[in-house]
Every structure is written in C-alpha cells, then in structure tokens.
Amino acid sequence: MPAPVDPAAFLRRLFAAAVAAADPAEMLARHLPERPRGRCIVVGAGKSAAAMARAVEAAWPDVDLSGVVVTRYGHAVPTERITVREASHPVPDVAGEAATREILAAAGTAGSDDLVLALISGGGSALLTAPRPPLTLADKVAVNRLLLASGLPIGAMNKVRRRLSLVKGGGLARAAAGAGRLVTLAISDVPGDDPLAIASGPTVPDPAADEDLSPLAQRLGDGLPPAARALLLAPAEPQATFEADYRLIAAPMLSLEAAARVAQEAGVTPLILGDALEGEAREVGTVMAGIARSVAAHGAPVAAPAVLLSGGETTVTVGAGAGRGGRNTEFLLALAVALDGHARIHALAGDTDGIDGTEDAAGAVIGPDTLARARAAGLNPAAALDAHDSYTLFERLGDLVVTGPTLTNVNDVRAVLIA
Known part of the structure; x- marks a missing residue:
C-alpha cells in the first residue's frame, strides 16, 4: 500500500489523535x-x-x-x-x-x-x-x-x-x-x-x-x-x-495507541517503540535515524510504509549562550542532520501540552528537503544544533507545529514516517 500523499499532514493527524486521547x-x-x-x-x-x-x-x-x-x-x-x-x-x-x-x-x-x-x-x-x-x-x-x-x-x-x-x-x-x-x-x-x-x-x-x-x-x-x-x-x-x-x-501509551490506530486506518504500519524513551534529545534523534534507515533499507524491524511512534521525555543539557529550542525541536534537528536528506523519511515531534520547553510551539516537522531549505535560507543546521537553536531554524522554515495550549499533557509524541 502506498505511503500518504502528504506526509506532513498525515503526521499532524497522528499528533492530533494523540492529544485528543488525553482530553x-x-x-x-x-x-x-x-x-x-x-x-x-x-x-x-x-x-x-x-x-x-x-x-x-x-x-x-x-x-x-x-x-x-x-x-x-x-x-x-x-x-x-x-x-x-x-x-x-x-x-x-x-x-x-x-x-x-x-x-x-x-x-x-x-x-x-x-x-x-x-x-x-x-x-x-x-x-x-x-x-x-x-x-x-x-x-x-x-x-x-x-x-x-x-x-x-x-x-x-x-x-x-x-x-x-x-x-x-x-x-x-x-x-x-x-x-x-x-x-x-x-x-x-x-x-x-x-x-x-x-x-x-x-x-x-x-x-x-x-x-x-x-x-x-x-x-x-x-x-x-x-x-x-x-x-x-x-x-x-x-x-x-x-x-x-x-x-x-x-497516559502516554494510550495516546500512542490512538495515533497508531489512525496510522493503520491510512494503511501505514505503526510500530510503538515505547512510551518512556529518555536521554539527550540529540542522541535520541541520531538513534532514531538509524532505526528509520534500517526500515527503509531492510524492512526491519518493520516493513515500509511504516511509522515509528515513541513517547517519553528527553533532556537538553545547555551551556552558556544557548539559543532557542525545546527537546522536540532539538530531537528533530538532530534527526534531520543524521538522515542527511534521506528521500523517504519524514518526522514530527511535539509536546502534547502544546508547549515545547518554554517556546510557543508544540514542536515541528521535518522532511527530506529540510536541510536543503535551511541552507538555502542561509542557516547552518549543524551549527544550530550545537547552539541548541533548533526553534529559530524551524521558525525560519515555517515548519513549527503550533497548537496553542491543549489543556492536557501526556508528554512528547514522536512519529517518524518511512514511505
């Protein structure tokens, strides 16, 4: 079965279903x-x-x-x-x-x-x-x-x-x-x-x-x-x-299961990796890129079209002079850098309360063209990642997911689509 025609819209539907399950x-x-x-x-x-x-x-x-x-x-x-x-x-x-x-x-x-x-x-x-x-x-x-x-x-x-x-x-x-x-x-x-x-x-x-x-x-x-x-x-x-x-x-797992049902209805196989993933956001992004590449290349641990779903709370350890960004946008930027424009992989990550850290967005979306568009806009994705300035990059690209306060909170939802 073919992947969704509009990957970003599909990922946003999954996120909306996860939030609604905790209303x-x-x-x-x-x-x-x-x-x-x-x-x-x-x-x-x-x-x-x-x-x-x-x-x-x-x-x-x-x-x-x-x-x-x-x-x-x-x-x-x-x-x-x-x-x-x-x-x-x-x-x-x-x-x-x-x-x-x-x-x-x-x-x-x-x-x-x-x-x-x-x-x-x-x-x-x-x-x-x-x-x-x-x-x-x-x-x-x-x-x-x-x-x-x-x-x-x-x-x-x-x-x-x-x-x-x-x-x-x-x-x-x-x-x-x-x-x-x-x-x-x-x-x-x-x-x-x-x-x-x-x-x-x-x-x-x-x-x-x-x-x-x-x-x-x-x-x-x-x-x-x-x-x-x-x-x-x-x-x-x-x-x-x-x-x-x-x-x-x-709870987070109930929301992930709601997103999984929406994926199944669209003909995309969901794989829930867990509701309690922790660690540095950028490292989790790098690991998730490796799993997504394996799906695309080998059909393992699941055959495409598939979506990898996960929840939990990553961390961002910042130093002096850090830019703007939350754990979800940092995860996504690390994922995009690791994927390096992979043609078949898209992703969304967002906090179900509508606020990623202290910013006014829940998270963001990425696709195969994210890095190219960033560089065309004069942005350096790797440098933005090192400066913890992921929000600024996605804001410039128009790729933030902005919901406003959702009045619920079951932590983060990450969805990585392999077409």
Missing part, C-alpha cells in the same frame, strides 16, 4: 469515584488542572463542589464552582506559592463525610510551590533553574523537589487527613506513569524520604542556594505512610 472532557467522567455524602473539595495542579476541574463540574452538576486548582498562565478555562488560579511554569512564582497555600487550606477543611478530589497533571511540580523552611521562594526558583539546566533525569529532579517542599511527596494528602476519602485523578506526563513522578507525587508517599541526596546536591554544584544545600544534606525525616486511591485517566 479531560472525554476521559475524566468515567473515572470519578462514588459521590460523597457531604462535600466534594476539589484541589489540584498542572497544565490540565483547569480543564479537569471543568470536566468534574460538568459530570457532577448536583454535587456540593468547591475548591481550588492552579494551572499554568494561559491554561485557565471558565468554571462555576471551583476556583482556578494561574501561576508560572516551569519556574515557580509568588502566584504559585499563594495558590498552593489556598489549596492546602481547602484540603484542610475536609471532614469525615467529605471527598477530597485531587486533579493532578504534568506541570504540577512547578505550580505547587510551598518551600520547606528556611527555604525561600527565591531559593526555590534558583533550584528549579539549576534542575532544568542540569541534564538530570526527571526522577532525580523530583527527588530534590520533594525534599525541598511541604506539598510534594504526599504533603497534599497529609493536609487532607481529615477527609473521609482522598481520590486522585491523574494525567501522566512521565515515563512509566509513576504516581510519585507526576507533579512530584503530592498525594502519594515518598519512598525517597529517607534517601541520602548528597550526590544530587554535589551534582547541582556551587549554584545551589545554601538553604537548599543544607536541606538536601540534612538527615532525612522518617517516611510517612498512608493509603492512596490513585486513578490514572490518561
């Missing part, structure tokens, strides 16, 4: 618990928190609902009974700290007949900001910047965040201790869907509560604020234990 309006209601005898106090944080709150209101029009959620600036939606706050992501700000205090206070009002419903999604680590004394918000911001530029895997970053926070690693659950029930509805944006890693686990116990984090303190170096260093080096507190009713309503 709270479609997914949330089927996962709600039994209605409470008393109130339902809704709390939550993340890029999807406002959309999730609106879905709860729509599903439970006759339940006594109240509460507070915090989401990223630009991600709020109208709600009637649940208060939506906006704050900064990925660097915390005073609005996030104030919203977190409101959330903890709301959870603390719950009684034995009440349900605390926690709505948790990606981005919650930065949005839930309650620094552990004597840490200040300025210290927390400095730590977060260090983490984002460190190249550490997300699991290691979240160990640091939990240790320095009053709300992460079960802190929200402790605030809701008076409730009859605490139920968490979560949208996963992390490899493996570990509840502890989604927004740094505000409603689940922290198994690293008594772990020695001194190696991470050393890795973060001299830029670590003294108060943060002291907390990371101090003897750890005993681990708190409690029961957690934790329900995953959307």
